[in-house]
Amino acid sequence: MSEFRKASRIDAIGVSQILQIGAKAAQMKRDGRPVIILGAGEPDFDTPDNVKDAAIAAINGGDTKYTALDGTPELKRAIQAKFKRDNDLDFDLSEITVASGAKQILFNAFMASLEPGDEVIIPTPYWVSYSDIVAVAGGVPVLVPCSDENGFRLTADALRAAVTDRTRWVLFNSPSNPSGAAYRREDYQPLCDLLLEHPDIWIMADDMYEHIVYNSFEFITPAQVEPRLKDRTLTINGVSKAYAMTGWRIGYAGGPQSLIKAMAVIQSQSTSCPSSVSQAAAVAALTGTQEIIKVRALDFQARRDLVVAGLNAIEGINCPTPEGAFYTFANCAGVLNQRTPSGRLLESDADFCDYLLEDHDVAVVPGSAFGLSPFFRISYATSTEELQTAITRISDAISQLAS
Structure with missing residues (x-):
């Protein structure tokens, strides 16, 4: 039987890196790791009644x-x-x-x-x-x-x-x-x-x-x-x-x-x-009624403020304040070209995000997935408690890097 031959139109296309990171993080959670997944692009609220x-x-x-x-x-x-x-x-x-x-x-x-x-x-x-x-x-x-x-x-x-x-x-x-x-x-x-x-x-x-x-x-x-x-x-x-x-x-x-x-x-x-x-x-x-979307936007705004303040308090991270959506897109150039405790050199935003997931149980998405480096995206469509814990872990991860 001949092997499958895929169409050339999808040669340069792969499964979304967001989905790949999410699948990997989900498997780590199933394996018992306390992973916080900050990659999903969907509200954590329920559909209105x-x-x-x-x-x-x-x-x-x-x-x-x-x-x-x-x-x-x-x-x-x-x-x-x-x-x-x-x-x-x-x-x-x-x-x-x-x-x-x-x-x-x-x-x-x-x-x-x-x-x-x-x-x-x-x-x-x-x-x-x-x-x-x-x-x-x-x-x-x-x-x-x-x-x-x-x-x-x-x-x-x-x-x-x-x-x-x-x-x-x-x-x-x-x-x-x-x-x-x-x-x-x-x-x-x-x-x-x-x-x-x-x-x-x-x-x-x-x-x-x-x-x-x-x-x-x-x-x-x-x-x-x-x-x-x-x-x-x-x-x-x-x-x-x-x-x-x-x-x-x-x-x-x-x-x-x-x-x-x-x-x-x-x-x-x-x-x-x-x-x-x-x-x-x-x-x-x-x-x-459209009131619920206004109430939820205020909730997202509070989470945004928490994440932006938390990230900007970390040396080497610069996070602009977004006007909308539920993502931050922070510059991580200040933490690159440093080594992890295991000796790995962080050469790119993808390396940095992989380090956060593998060593500190925080799943975020590198800016390279969105066409612009060196940044990383956090989705703050999750609980305040998880966001606070994630920021603490990211801070700890960066504090352990060595030049």
């Missing part, structure tokens, strides 16, 4: 059949109202799509729009799936480093330097995974002004962490900042983070009807409709 009740009612009511391909009318109306309420954006129902998670929205959009060699500009650090999805779709990810000196935000000068005649999309993620950086109107405006000069470039705005912002930060999305770009902008969101519904797998987007129709073609030949029960639950999330 009104959302669970809506799902149960849907099941009991027999709402368990196929639905319309890219979202029920009820959910599309709820999304339409959400865009108007939260973003002052008007979309016709034909300009809204629903999929099995925001990742599928991204996949559908890139598969529907990219020709081989088309370029997608991705500010870096970036969520690990962006570049791989672009590559699978035949595109070329153009990674533009955004330093901590500029708050990990893309500048107009950097964008201008990255644009070529093959540029098809620019992708924004605010607040960002992994850095927690968020764009204000004044940050977006020069970028939007530049994009107005390039009518063939489309804009993708991943707003998944919209409702997890701190210190009265006012969220805004590119189509709000510059309405003249709305006709070539795909505004992406979902219920996973704000409503603690990661496992329900519902993402959605608003955009030009021509793009939405093309994305439906891709979805029709992959998953077809999202789960009917999950869609009913998402209606309840979007139309019910």
Whole structure:
């Protein structure tokens, strides 16, 4: 029997490093190690009761059949109202799509729009799936480093330097995974002004962490900042983070009807409709009380402050204060090129993170996984007690290093 031959399109793609680290840490816990896992990108809160009740009612009511391909009318109306309420954006129902998670929205959009060699500009650090999805779709990810000196935000000068005649999309993620950086109107405006000069470039705005912002930060999305770009902008969101519904797998987007129709073609030949029960639950999330997400954002803010203060108290670590999401992205350059008690030289952020896991039972993700070193990401979507213990362990680990 001949050996399996994998498709060349996935030659440069592997399983997410976040998942690899999480799997290794989980196995260590099963083996009895007291590992604290700070890699997961999901809230530790439970799905709100009104959302669970809506799902149960849907099941009991027999709402368990196929639905319309890219979202029920009820959910599309709820999304339409959400865009108007939260973003002052008007979309016709034909300009809204629903999929099995925001990742599928991204996949559908890139598969529907990219020709081989088309370029997608991705500010870096970036969520690990962006570049791989672009590559699978035949595109070329153009990674533009955004330093901590500029708050990990893309500048107009950097964008201008990255644009070529093959540029098809620019992708924004605010607040960002992994850095927690968020764009204000004044940050977006020069970028939007530049994009107005390039009518063939489309804009993708991943707003998944919209409702997890701190210190009265006012969220805004590119189509709000510059309405003249709305006709070539795909505004992406979902219920996973704000409503603690990661496992329900519902993402959605608003955009030009021509793009939405093309994305439906891709979805029709992959998953077809999202789960009917999950869609009913998402209606309840979007139309019910929104107070719970504000309360939970305050809880996340307290955890953020704990982690940022704790990390900045450690010699060799510099941690900017994120405006949103539930991650810190700290610079660890000050602890590299030192040796562990066993004599291992820490040459990279990956080495440092491996040391924290193997020797001190703390699982974090190196910045290299997100395209920018030397940093490491902590997800503070876990208990205050675990965060305090993790910071203590990281401090102890660094104190044991020798030059």
